[in-house]
Amino acid sequence: MDKLKKYILPIGLLLSFLLLTGCSSEPSSSGNKKNKQITLILDYIPNTNHSGIYVAQEKGYYADKGIDLNIIEPGDDSTSLALLGAGKGEFALSYQEDLTYATASKNPIPVKAVATVLQHNTSGFVALKSSGITSPKDFEDRVYAGWQSPSEEATLKAVMTKSGADYNKLTTVGDAGAGTGDLGKNVDIKWFFEGWDYTKAVMDGVELNYMPLNKLDDRLDFYTPILLTTDKLIDSDPELIQDFVDATKKGYLYAIEHSDESAEILHQASPDQDLAFLKQSQAFVSTHYTDTPESWGVMSQDVWDNYTDFMVEYQLIDHKIPAEQMFTNQFISKEDK
Template identity: 40%
Template structure:
């Protein structure tokens, strides 16, 4: 998505402090709606509403949450806090995050857990204008990489360039932050890291020719889950019925979006009318086919995917302590 990454690693110290403070008192059960007898819960997005989130809005608008006895509020993170922080400290019940973020959090003792993979495979790519002639990591040499300033970016660039037999220090890293890919590519940077389901689809819609190098094609370990739906361990241990109901409705929302992509796009637009309608429709048509893809059911996660990427991060110093992959995720709340 258009710079949808918040700084995964920069606020971990703050997150740890928040979590430590909150462990002294348990979070109360979700608030009960007096008027409807529904349990009020909050779902925190990772960024602005986009087609990664459509299943949530479908589940809400179609009444799937209400049928499970839930009143769900879908909100965006504000400045100065991240979804991971709010979910870990119980200020949000569920959220949208990423495998790399959950791994980093758990390595520092913050008990986030992934409940479902929104999309089965990593759809991100290094993108550049066709005329730049960047078709492989060897072509990164002497070029400008524009990113959001995260250590994981440097690690990925270094790993894929060294694997390709070229020196990683031959690329110039430029921190662009939350910029618009279409304004910066070719001007401020020669190549950037995008998510095909949004920027890639938009480029195609605009008739812009790009060279794309998919991350999952560069190293099997980079085919990780991004994004994922998260909660905290306290919810899993003390409010299993709540988690089960939330995931039953959410899975139904994504399944409906898989089977009804054009109508799902309209649901998202009804909830986020500020979005470009043509982009949403094109993106939804592409993303709907990627939600489940080759998995036996939507949301399914595999331990080897978590273990492989955690090991990859550990070997490159992105986490100081490796994690137990089987504790970072669970499939137990997905409908059978």
């Protein structure tokens, strides 16, 4: 999921919000709930992080709530978060770090997280098993290929420092391409999602050492992806948000119990992806949506505070943001729907 990993929002993209708002059209939140037209903006192309949404659409869970859902992709020149803030949809998928950037900016984007898709960060660093790289301590005098973003650099510094390594001895370059093709050649280390890039590598017979971020530093167990809506919609139509989240949760609970079928449903939306790969990816992701199905989507203040503290420490933002400004659990029903 190489482009999906671009989940650090460049500060410059926040400025695009100001331009977008000049031509925004706020979604209607009034009128009859039946057959309400709702737009959800994905964070990237359809993938197994999104399966619960496509399941809910296929099974009629949104229709049961009077919702006619339109799913769109953000495009390469914008972000789902900025588009949501500009009124181009009612809901969007994004990432905790992007939302923290957006909230801490001089022109905060008025959106809030209402659910997390995955309970834990399922990404980490990878290296060929033959390289002997098993921890960030081994990153010294090696080459890392990535996006060269500020938060990526901060993450590498944090995990290397914690392991007693010197970040200045790591060479970082721009990502040479998707997958593992460059590993062992001009690149030693990359950042993969376990349920996507890593799963594909294993299916291709590539032997990797995988170093999960949430085991390297507790603060890096942040939420990715998250479901967002606007502050305006929370104030004006909380019932719509409740209906949407309830239907979405029902879709994810189904995906947890019916992995293969959910992959087949996703494949209809992403036919270019290999179905065997989607099923293997879904088998992993279905077990990581949540530790406790009845609490799918629930977020912890500690997770938000920990990552905000990390961003402040590494000067990614210049002040701490109260967690309640960025997320709410008020729309997560405690019982299965």
